[in-house]
Amino acid sequence: MDNPFRVGLETERAPAPCAFVIFGASGDLARRKLLPALYNLAVSRLLPPGFSIVGFAVTEMSEDQFRASMREGVAQFSRRKPIDEAVWNDFASRLHYVSGAFDDEANFARLRAKLDEIDANNGTRENRLYYLAIPPSLFPKVNDQLARAGLVADPSDASRYTRIIVEKPFGRDLASGDALNADLHRVFHERQIFRIDHYLGKETVQNLVALRFGNAIFEPIWNRNHIDHVQITVAEDIGVEGRGKFYEEAGTTRDIVQNHLLQLLMVMAMEPPVAFAADEVRDEKVKVLRALKPLVGEDALRDTVRGQYGPGNFVGRPVPGYREEPNVSPASHVETFVAMRLELDNWRFAGVPIYIRAGKRLTKRITEISVHFKDVPHALLREDGAHVEPDVLAIRIQPDEGIALRFVAKVPGPTMTLRPVAMDFKYGSTFGGSGPEAYERLILDAMLGDPTLFARADEVSAAWRFITPIHEAWASAPVPTFPSYAAGTWGPPEASDLIARDGRAWRRI
Ligand SMILES: NC(=O)c1ccc[n+]([C@@H]2O[C@H](COP(=O)([O-])OP(=O)(O)OC[C@H]3O[C@@H](n4cnc5c(N)ncnc54)[C@H](OP(=O)(O)O)[C@@H]3O)[C@@H](O)[C@H]2O)c1
Numbered sequence: 245m246d247n248p249f250r251v252g253l254e255t256e257r258a259p260a261p262c263a264f265v266i267f268g269a270s271g272d273l274a275r276r277k278l279l280p281a282l283y284n285l286a287v288s289r290l291l292p293p294g295f296s297i298v299g300f301a302v303t304e305m306s307e308d309q310f311r312a313s314m315r316e317g318v319a320q321f322s323r324r325k326p327i328d329e330a331v332w333n334d335f336a337s338r339l340h341y342v343s344g345a346f347d348d349e350a351n352f353a354r355l356r357a358k359l360d361e362i363d364a365n366n367g368t369r370e371n372r373l374y375y376l377a378i379p380p381s382l383f384p385k386v387n388d389q390l391a392r393a394g395l396v397a398d399p400s401d402a403s404r405y406t407r408i409i410v411e412k413p414f415g416r417d418l419a420s421g422d423a424l425n426a427d428l429h430r431v432f433h434e435r436q437i438f439r440i441d442h443y444l445g446k447e448t449v450q451n452l453v454a455l456r457f458g459n460a461i462f463e464p465i466w467n468r469n470h471i472d473h474v475q476i477t478v479a480e481d482i483g484v485e486g487r488g489k490f491y492e493e494a495g496t497t498r499d500i501v502q503n504h505l506l507q508l509l510m511v512m513a514m515e516p517p518v519a520f521a522a523d524e525v526r527d528e529k530v531k532v533l534r535a536l537k538p539l540v541g542e543d544a545l546r547d548t549v550r551g552q553y554g555p556g557n558f559v560g561r562p563v564p565g566y567r568e569e570p571n572v573s574p575a576s577h578v579e580t581f582v583a584m585r586l587e588l589d590n591w592r593f594a595g596v597p598i599y600i601r602a603g604k605r606l607t608k609r610i611t612e613i614s615v616h617f618k619d620v621p622h623a624l625l626r627e628d629g630a631h632v633e634p635d636v637l638a639i640r641i642q643p644d645e646g647i648a649l650r651f652v653a654k655v656p657g658p659t660m661t662l663r664p665v666a667m668d669f670k671y672g673s674t675f676g677g678s679g680p681e682a683y684e685r686l687i688l689d690a691m692l693g694d695p696t697l698f699a700r701a702d703e704v705s706a707a708w709r710f711i712t713p714i715h716e717a718w719a720s721a722p723v724p725t726f727p728s729y730a731a732g733t734w735g736p737p738e739a740s741d742l743i744a745r746d747g748r749a750w751r752r753i
Contacts, residue, residue: 259290259292260405261294261295263296263298263362263371264297264687264691265374267377269299270301273411275314277681280321282297283327283332288680298342298355311336323680349389355395372404372405373690388431407437412439413498414503415704415708418712438689438698441698447645448671462637473599473616474512474599475612477750478500479607481732486570491572492572494578497579502707506707512615513588515528525696526700530702533710536586536710537586539710539714544718547585549583549742552567552577552581552726552727554727555727557732581606581729583742584714585598585743586600597748606732606734611640615636617636619632636751645671646672648668649667650666
């Protein structure tokens with residue numbers, strides 16, 4: 245029978261009571277992202293009754309110390325400030341902590357005892373959501389221990405669930421990515437695995453789906469007949485911010501392109517799925533990756549540009565180059581910038597170049613997809629020399645989230661002078677305030693068992709299948725001359741040459 249108290253409520257997304265276990269709860273991710281997201285879900289009353297959090301890490305801490313440390317994280321990083329004391333007090337009472345090394349079985353027996361106690365007291369009915377906020381090298385150990393301690397339910401058991409949320413990096417090339425997936429599959433069924441890419445939790449990325457498939461006017465022109473080219477920019481103005489050790493292992497291509505940027509490409513280019521449901525959406529997304537024209541050997545060297553920032557300026561003050569950052573080799577050849585020219589070998593986008601660029605210490609922080617439409621077919625309005633600029637649809641993922649359509653209009657006056665103008669939709673002013681953080685949406689979806697906005701194993705594998713040959717081509721080429729751009733600029737000149745070669749230019753953003 246329908247619950248009469250829920251009639252008319254905005255959301256029917258009520259997850260079942262569960263325990264949320266964070267492996268690596270003493271780390272940066274837990275403090276900066278996970279706890280603030282969970283607290284905000286509590287403020288929004290989206291957490292189920294009895295919901296409990298168990299932090300698990302090596303660091304010795306009492307439960308009170310854990311609560312105090314998490315409160316600091318929430319106070320600093322929550323989107324809602326200040327902390328609501330009533331909500332916090334209830335939330336803190338649901339926080340628990342277990343400390344111990346991951347290779348000691350006894351610690352998992354203690355974890356199990358804690359979870360059994362929570363089930364008995366809070367009605368969480370053996371529903372368990374594990375979050376691996378630890379280095380991937382520890383995943384196999386944790387997975388084995390969970391299985392051995394009887395903490396993984398059979399996926400066909402309808403009375404309870406076990407799900408696992410996995411953070412990037414999902415490997416560092418095709419072989420290690422596939423090995424990581426094979427290892428997860430030893431213990432978990434694919435439908436129990438939620439690979440998080442926080443870009444998919446962003447409102448603006450989901451809005452791209454709404455723009456394309458919720459409106460009748462865009463889809464008919466979303467193809468090679470009308471689109472000249474597409475640009476995707478993921479620019480950061482900051483440097484490696486103390487994460488030199490991590491960055492030396494990753495570089496921009498692994499850190500941004502293999503995951504976030506290819507996710508944006510997939511959502512921009514996918515065919516309409518038959519339903520907004522997990523497998524339907526992910527089936528269409530993975531087809532985009534399969535359609536990517538491989539960049540191998542000479543093709544990779546021709547159609548990609550790597551760069552690394554040297555010293556420069558950031559908001560008027562001098563900043564060091566990448567090689568001077570802590571924990572970075574003074575002779576490092578790791579890229580902090582990458583630009584590529586991509587093509588999709590499919591019916592919709594054949595012949596439409598997709599230019600992508602991503603990097604650190606660029607002029608500004610902005611993530612944007614711009615769809616550049618073809619020029620008008622007949623220069624009717626150009627007789628007085630006025631240039632008619634092609635229309636551009638710009639989807640701003642962050643910051644100033646929104647969508648702008650640039651088109652030309654006549655400047656008032658006696659001549660037919662044209663100028664680009666914009667129709668500008670801004671999330672903030674239209675819907676008021678900022679929406680939920682990506683992690684809030686994604687954690688809630690995982691509790692609900694909805695993997696639509698998570699990466700499936702074949703998607704990760706297809707992304708590596710495209711990226712790995714590029715790394716191989718770079719490894720066999722002469723070492724690049726780095727640094728190649730000054731901090732605070734738009735990357736190396738070769739990035740402009742890459743697009744200028746086709747008679748085009750990067751959009752000024
Ligand atoms: N931070 C982010 O914003 C972010 C974003 C995307 C993805 N990630 C990924 O998420 C994961 C966690 O990131 P993080 O920034 O939170 O990392 P972190 O601050 O370095 O620590 C993560 C946790 O891992 C534990 N740990 C590290 N090495 C260990 C070892 N050898 N044995 C046992 N425990 C160990 C730490 O435990 P102790 O401190 O108790 O030793 C800590 O609780 C990483 O895989 C990272 O790549 C992080």
